[in-house]
Amino acid sequence: MYQxxxxxxxxxxxxxxxxxxxxxxxYAGLPGNDGTADxxxxxxxxxxxxxxxxxxxxxxxxxxxxxxxxxxxxxKNASVVILxxxxxxxxxxxxxxFVSVWGTGIPVLVADGGSLGTTDTAYILxxxxxxxxxxxxxxxxxxxxxxxxxxxxxxxxxVEGENGAVASNAFTNTSLGLPGDLAQLIGSPGxxxxxxxxxxxGVLLGIAALAGARRRR
Numbered sequence: 001m002y003q004x005x006x007x008x009x010x011x012x013x014x015x016x017x018x019x020x021x022x023x024x025x026x027y028a029g030l031p032g033n034d035g036t037a038d039x040x041x042x043x044x045x046x047x048x049x050x051x052x053x054x055x056x057x058x059x060x061x062x063x064x065x066x067x068x069x070x071x072x073x074x075x076k077n078a079s080v081v082i083l084x085x086x087x088x089x090x091x092x093x094x095x096x097x098f099v100s101v102w103g104t105g106i107p108v109l110v111a112d113g114g115s116l117g118t119t120d121t122a123y124i125l126x127x128x129x130x131x132x133x134x135x136x137x138x139x140x141x142x143x144x145x146x147x148x149x150x151x152x153x154x155x156x157x158x159v160e161g162e163n164g165a166v167a168s169n170a171f172t173n174t175s176l177g178l179p180g181d182l183a184q185l186i187g188s189p190g191x192x193x194x195x196x197x198x199x200x201x202g203v204l205l206g207i208a209a210l211a212g213a214r215r216r217r
Contacts, residue, residue, distance in 0.1 A: 019049025032175025067112025147187035
């Protein structure tokens, strides 16, 4: 039950509800086997809303180069993981791979568009190409096995036991020199407990209010 429709978790959507999307966590992969596709976590810090006609891309910030997202609904403070640079034909296989590493119960969608580099910017764009949400991030500060989480206007590596971060299931990676060639990621996909916007935070600037429109394609 982790296909595209599973992300529509919210109920009681009010007409004209206003959502506000923030990119709250990113995973940009590892040398060798990544375990999962690169991903971003989107969190709705506004009211329950349905989001449509949105696109993902990395640094080029282009809806032509990026991939469109299926329509999805998020309750207030709910999150969804977007697996990026995934072709539609590989969608179910990549979702299965994500579930094998992070377990079930996490809402997951896929999008085409650029894969994430260790220094990059992830963008969510509307159908006009305007930025709805973005997150610029740098190389991991201390632990390349940990995701990068957003805390107000800063970033840090996820830390197991803090802000909902946990260790993933183990997977084989022969490039990092780990014991038994087994890697475990640290992160909190689908649970953006780390993100609390500060008053007047710049992260709220440029966030579009989107609700109820039908998908363009």
